Amino acid sequence: VERQQAPERFFRSRWAQPPGGVEELDPDRLAPGFRAGGAHCGLKGGGKTDVGLVVCDSEDVRSALLLTRNASAAAPIRVCREVTTRDRIRAAVVNSGNANAETGKKGYEDAFEMCRRAASALNVDTASVAVAETGTIGVPLPIDNVLIGIDEAASRLDPNGGGTFSDAILTTDRWPKRCTLRAGSVTLSAQAKGAGMIEPGFATMLCFVQTDAVVEDPDAALREAVAGSFERITVDGQMSTNDTVLLQATGAAGVPVPPGLLEAVLLQLAIEIVADGEGAARACRVEVSGAASAAEAERVARAIANSPLVKTALFGRDPNWGRIAQAAGQALAGEDLEEIGADSIDAAELGAETQEAEIGLRLRRGEHNAHVWFSDLGYEYVRINAEYTT
Amino acid sequence: VERQQAPERFFRSRWAQPPGGVEELDPDRLAPGFRAGGAHCGLKGGGKTDVGLVVCDSEDVRSALLLTRNASAAAPIRVCREVTTRDRIRAAVVNSGNANAETGKKGYEDAFEMCRRAASALNVDTASVAVAETGTIGVPLPIDNVLIGIDEAASRLDPNGGGTFSDAILTTDRWPKRCTLRAGSVTLSAQAKGAGMIEPGFATMLCFVQTDAVVEDPDAALREAVAGSFERITVDGQMSTNDTVLLQATGAAGVPVPPGLLEAVLLQLAIEIVADGEGAARACRVEVSGAASAAEAERVARAIANSPLVKTALFGRDPNWGRIAQAAGQALAGEDLEEIGADSIDAAELGAETQEAEIGLRLRRGEHNAHVWFSDLGYEYVRINAEYTT
Numbered sequence: 001v002e003r004q005q006a007p008e009r010f011f012r013s014r015w016a017q018p019p020g021g022v023e024e025l026d027p028d029r030l031a032p033g034f035r036a037g038g039a040h041c042g043l044k045g046g047g048k049t050d051v052g053l054v055v056c057d058s059e060d061v062r063s064a065l066l067l068t069r070n071a072s073a074a075a076p077i078r079v080c081r082e083v084t085t086r087d088r089i090r091a092a093v094v095n096s097g098n099a100n101a102e103t104g105k106k107g108y109e110d111a112f113e114m115c116r117r118a119a120s121a122l123n124v125d126t127a128s129v130a131v132a133e134t135g136t137i138g139v140p141l142p143i144d145n146v147l148i149g150i151d152e153a154a155s156r157l158d159p160n161g162g163g164t165f166s167d168a169i170l171t172t173d174r175w176p177k178r179c180t181l182r183a184g185s186v187t188l189s190a191q192a193k194g195a196g197m198i199e200p201g202f203a204t205m206l207c208f209v210q211t212d213a214v215v216e217d218p219d220a221a222l223r224e225a226v227a228g229s230f231e232r233i234t235v236d237g238q239m240s241t242n243d244t245v246l247l248q249a250t251g252a253a254g255v256p257v258p259p260g261l262l263e264a265v266l267l268q269l270a271i272e273i274v275a276d277g278e279g280a281a282r283a284c285r286v287e288v289s290g291a292a293s294a295a296e297a298e299r300v301a302r303a304i305a306n307s308p309l310v311k312t313a314l315f316g317r318d319p320n321w322g323r324i325a326q327a328a329g330q331a332l333a334g335e336d337l338e339e340i341g342a343d344s345i346d347a348a349e350l351g352a353e354t355q356e357a358e359i360g361l362r363l364r365r366g367e368h369n370a371h372v373w374f375s376d377l378g379y380e381y382v383r384i385n386a387e388y389t390t
Numbered sequence: 391v392e393r394q395q396a397p398e399r400f401f402r403s404r405w406a407q408p409p410g411g412v413e414e415l416d417p418d419r420l421a422p423g424f425r426a427g428g429a430h431c432g433l434k435g436g437g438k439t440d441v442g443l444v445v446c447d448s449e450d451v452r453s454a455l456l457l458t459r460n461a462s463a464a465a466p467i468r469v470c471r472e473v474t475t476r477d478r479i480r481a482a483v484v485n486s487g488n489a490n491a492e493t494g495k496k497g498y499e500d501a502f503e504m505c506r507r508a509a510s511a512l513n514v515d516t517a518s519v520a521v522a523e524t525g526t527i528g529v530p531l532p533i534d535n536v537l538i539g540i541d542e543a544a545s546r547l548d549p550n551g552g553g554t555f556s557d558a559i560l561t562t563d564r565w566p567k568r569c570t571l572r573a574g575s576v577t578l579s580a581q582a583k584g585a586g587m588i589e590p591g592f593a594t595m596l597c598f599v600q601t602d603a604v605v606e607d608p609d610a611a612l613r614e615a616v617a618g619s620f621e622r623i624t625v626d627g628q629m630s631t632n633d634t635v636l637l638q639a640t641g642a643a644g645v646p647v648p649p650g651l652l653e654a655v656l657l658q659l660a661i662e663i664v665a666d667g668e669g670a671a672r673a674c675r676v677e678v679s680g681a682a683s684a685a686e687a688e689r690v691a692r693a694i695a696n697s698p699l700v701k702t703a704l705f706g707r708d709p710n711w712g713r714i715a716q717a718a719g720q721a722l723a724g725e726d727l728e729e730i731g732a733d734s735i736d737a738a739e740l741g742a743e744t745q746e747a748e749i750g751l752r753l754r755r756g757e758h759n760a761h762v763w764f765s766d767l768g769y770e771y772v773r774i775n776a777e778y779t780t
Contacts, residue, residue, distance in 0.1 A: 071727040072719025078728075102715055102731055137712040138732065241716055308698070308767075309775055316776030322527040325492055326631055329462025337461040338468075341492055342528065377698075378776065382769050385699055386706030 003174065010179040014356050015285060015373070016268035018181070019260045025180040028163040031187040031210040033057050033250040036161030038168040041149025042142065043097025043135060051149035052168025054191075054208055055091035055122050055157060058250050063089035064218035065130055066226055068243035074101030075111040076131040077242060083112065083127055087218065090128040092208060092246055093118035095146055096171050096193070099204065101137040101241045110143040117147045121154035132244040134171055134193065134204040166191040169206050172384075177272045179265065183258045186213040190265050194273035195235045204242040205230065205273055207266070213257040215249035221262060222247045229266035233373045234305050235277035274373050275355070279380020283356050284314050284349075287371040288328075290363040296332070297370035300361065303331035304372075310350075311377035319351030324361055337363070393564065400569035404746050405675060405763070406658035408571070409650045415570040418553040421577040421600040423447050423640040426551030428558040431539025432532065433487025433525060441539035442558025444581075444598055445481035445512050445547060448640050453479035454608035455520055456616055458633035464491030465501040466521040467632060473502065473517055477608065480518040482598060482636055483508035485536055486561050486583070489594065491527040491631045500533040507537045511544035522634040524561055524583060524594040556581040559596050562774075567662045569655065573648045576603040580655050584663035585625045594632040595620065595663055597656070603647040605639035611652060612637045619656035623763045624695050625667035664763050665745070669770020673746050674704050674739075677761040678718075680753040686722070687760035690751065693721035694762075700740075701767035709741030714751055727753070 010024050011017070030036055038052040065086040067077050080086075093114050100107045111131050119126040133141075158164070166178040173194050180189040192207040207230070215221050226245055247262075274283045286304045291297035304310050307327040313320040324347055325340050344364070349357035400414050401407070420426055428442040455476040457467050470476075483504050490497045501521050509516040523531075548554070556568040563584050570579040582597040597620070605611050616635055637652075664673045676694045681687035694700050697717040703710040714735050719727055734754070739747035 069723040070716065070719040071722035071725040072715040072730055073726070102712055104731055137716075241719060308771070312772055312775035315772065318776070322492055325462045326460065326527075329460040329631060332461035333459040335461040336463070340462055341494060377772065379769055379772050381698070382702055382705065382767065382772060385702035386708070386768065 006176045006178065010181070011264070011268055013268055013271045016264050016271055018264040019183070019258045021183055022261065023182045025182055027166070027178040027180045027189070028160045029180045029189070030159055030162045031189045032212045033252055034189070034210040034248070035157035035159050036165035037153040037156035037158060038161070038164040039149040039152035039156070041145040043095055049164060049167040050097045051095045051146055051153055052165045053091060053093055053118060053122070053150065053153045053157065054165050054210065056248050056250060058252070061088065061090055061248050061250055062215055062218050063087055063246065063248045064222040065089060066222060066245040068240055070241050072102065072241050074099050074133065074241045075103055075107035076100055076133045077244070078108055079111040079115060080130050083115065084130050085127045088128055089130050089246060089248060090124045091118055091122050092130045092132060093150060094132045094169050094206070096169050097135040098133060098139055098141050099135045099137045099242050100133045100141045103138065103140055106140060110141045113143060114146060114150060117150045118154070121151055130246055132206050132242070134169060134206055134242055137241065162189055162191060169193040174276050177269050181261070181265065183261055185255055186211065186253045186257055188213065188257065188261065188265065190269060192269040192273065195277045204240040207245045207269060209247045209265070211257060212250045212253040214251040214253070214255060215247070215257065218247050218249060225262045225266045228263050229270040232371065233270045233274050234302065235274060235280070235375050271373060274375045277375040279378060279384050280375035281378055282314050282376045283373060284376070285358045285371055285373050287358070287360045287369065288363065289360065289369045290365055291368040291370070292366035294368045294370065297368040300328045300331045300363070301370040301372045303327045304361070305374035308377055311374065313350050314357065315376035315378040317351050319347045321345040321347035324359065328361055396566045396568065400571070401654070401658055403658055403661045406654050406661055408654040409573070409648045411573055412651065413572045415572055417568040417570045417579070418550045419570045419579070420549055420552045421570070421579045422602045423642055424579070424600040424638070425547035425549050426555035427543040427546035427548060428551070428554040429539040429542035429546070431535040433485055439554060439557040440487045441485045441536055441543055442555045443481060443483055443508060443512070443540065443543045443547065444555050444600065446600070446638050446640060448642070451478065451480055451638050451640055452605055452608045453477055453636065453638045454612040455479060456612060456635040458630055460631050462492065462631050464489050464523065464631045465493055465497035466490055466523045467634070468498055469501040469505060470520050473505065474520050475517045478518055479520050479636060479638060480514045481508055481512050482520045482522060483540060484522045484559050484596070486559050487525040488523060488529055488531050489525045489527045489632050490523045490531045493528070493530055496530060500531045503533060504536060504540065507540045508544070511541055520636055522596050522632070524559060524596055524632055527631065552579050552581060559583040564666050567659050571651070571655065573651055575645055576601065576643045576647055578603065578647065578651065578655065580659060582659040582663065585667045594630040597635045597659060599637045599655070601647060602640045602643040604641040604643070604645060605637070605647065608637050608639060615652045615656045618653050619660040622761065623660045623664050624692065625664060625670070625765050661763060664765045667765040669768060669774050670765035671768055672704050672766045673763060674766070675748045675761055675763050677748070677750045677759065678753065679750065679759045680755055681758040681760070682756035684758045684760065687758045690718050690721045690753070691760040691762045693717045694751070695764035698767055701764065703740050704747060705766035705768040707741050709737045711735040711737035714749065718751055
């Protein structure tokens with residue numbers, strides 16, 4: 001992967017608009033009360049940072065942790081499910097280059113050992129350390145090297161370690177996905193990595209958010225923000241074995257996160273993941289309106305977003321409304337959409353020169369809406385996924 | 391599309407094995423009691439046959455007709471649903487080059503007019519004529535030309551018209567899909583067209599079967615054979631607006647179709663459709679065993695067959711068992727497949743040089759099995775679907 005520079009501005013999608021008065025800071029700088037560090041332990045080539053730690057200095061941290069529901073979940077997901085105290089996470093230990101997925105009992109022990117070593121180095125409880133891994137699957141983790149890397153990362157913790165921690169989670173991302181934002185007396189920092197194919201494995205998304213704001217119910221806040229962002233995107237309809245989102249909040253600022261800011265941050269990161277997904281060239285938002293129920297709106301929107309015919313039309317800049325009608329008709333198989341026609345479908349932006357396109361479908365069956373963001377499907381998707389051979 | 395010659399042998403897939411004593415005849419020759427004809431009316435370029443008729447000489451014909459369940463069904467599907475007497479179909483009128491889909495009320499009238507003109511030319515009831523169309527969508531049918539073509543086709547009906555009728559339904563198929571078979575005193579002829587992208591439209595499959603055998607319950611016989619063939623294939627998970635399968639039987643031979651023959655014919659045709667699907671280079675059969683229920687087995691098999699990661703691995707000849715575990719895990723999201731590992735997955739043939747690959751997954755959750763055939767996903771899929779621009 002040719003890594004690109006981080007973009008100048010964080011909020012640049014037409015779809016992710018933060019509340020007013022938000023200032024973008026250097027993304028190396030973490031929210032007050034957090035430090036991070038990284039090291040190279042040999043999982044990735046070229047001396048790249050592949051193990052990292054982020055830790056909250058305060059015992060009073062509140063947290064929320066969301067994990068993939070994939071039934072073939074990776075070892076770190078299982079450890080988080082079974083061991084981690086999700087609402088009191090002090091630290092996260094991460095590695096990239098090896099997903100520790102489909103690695104059996106030994107993989108589980110390795111992921112647990114990562115938590116234990118991080119806890120020991122940081123002098124916190126093992127149950128307060130979350131573990132996240134991304135990279136090759138089905139390959140045993142070289143655990144001894146990873147443990148040495150954890151010690152190294154722990155010796156380099158720094159309040160300006162945001163960039164290093166972000167580097168520690170990247171795999172095939174073309175650019176880093178991170179920000180530090182100030183809104184009034186609150187600071188929020190975030191680091192994410194996107195869905196890029198890792199030889200020979202999966203596309204995983206990871207996201208870590210730190211703030212000094214007061215978050216009364218972190219689980220509810222995170223679920224709500226994720227529902228409007230990471231749960232509304234699709235690259236290829238595939239659910240990863242390793243997806244993880246962690247929110248940590250110290251409350252030291254004494255005030256809550258400004259309304260809409262967490263959602264806007266996660267949405268910008270989600271759109272970056274779509275725009276950087278599997279060789280993607282374009283991102284698209286589809287809005288389905290007039291559905292008979294919320295579930296129906298959702299089903300139709302996802303059918304359109306995951307249709308390879310719509311995705312190739314997005315790639316080929318073809319305003320092909322017929323493919324939208326076909327996908328909707330498939331989602332509602334057995335019913336009759338006789339009245340759908342060109343005048344119910346906005347497909348013009350499929351054919352536009354823009355990087356971000358919006359399309360719409362009016363069903364005239366009721367009052368319910370849903371929207372989903374998705375990436376195009378082009379030659380790069382095939383190249384990335386077909387040419388990495390085990 | 392560079393059209394290839396019809397293959398020498400009809401039954402050549404490792405998966406479609408006919409009962410013993412089946413002889414392959416010239417596919418121009420229809421089953422006794424049937425005639426067919428075709429004409430060029432200008433829907434396709436280069437003077438190609440684009441309108442056709444197949445008709446049973448006997449009033450005693452029994453039939454069954456299966457139609458797509460897509461809620462955005464094309465006009466000919468709506469006419470067949472509303473007008474045609476499905477168990478007494480004397481004739482089918484077809485065209486290729488225009489799907490007559492998303493064409494509104496006028497499209498419906500045009501499809502009905504095709505039935506009426508064919509009925510008049512053949513001196514049969516309008517309700518005894520099925521209509522099927524395939525090709526461009528969202529484009530009005532040049533109905534006057536089509537009606538002239540129907541008259542021409544009716545004037546050229548021939549017991550050796552199988553090849554001509556087959557030509558009349560082809561769009562982007564790289565090779566014709568047809569056969570005439572004799573088993574004892576029974577003859578069975580069939581013509582199909584596959585899922586190939588038609589600018590700027592959909593992938594449609596059509597199939598017509600004629601026989602002089604006795605078929606007591608044509609609807610049950612056809613449903614059973616389709617359940618094991620056309621309903622077990624996927625090219626890109628997309629359900630067409632125009633899919634149609636018609637079986638006509640005269641009963642003149644006085645004996646039934648040999649057990650397994652109809653299934654074997656439809657399966658060979660289905661596999662041809664997969665192997666010729668959207669630029670496909672390889673076909674694959676996935677078998678999921680040990681599922682807790684039939685529905686679970688089906689869900690997991692389809693998740694694997696429709697996973698773009700598995701399909702690109704098939705294209706890239708990558709024996710990537712991790713992608714099979716991931717797709718299965720997604721299909722069973724919220725459950726735990728901890729015990730799935732490399733030893734539960736047969737993925738070696740993904741990486742083999744064969745044109746037809748078999749892969750397997752043992753779930754160890756129960757006694758239920760399911761299998762699906764699917765095509766690979768390669769550069770040609772993207773080229774075909776992205777580069778046809780409206």
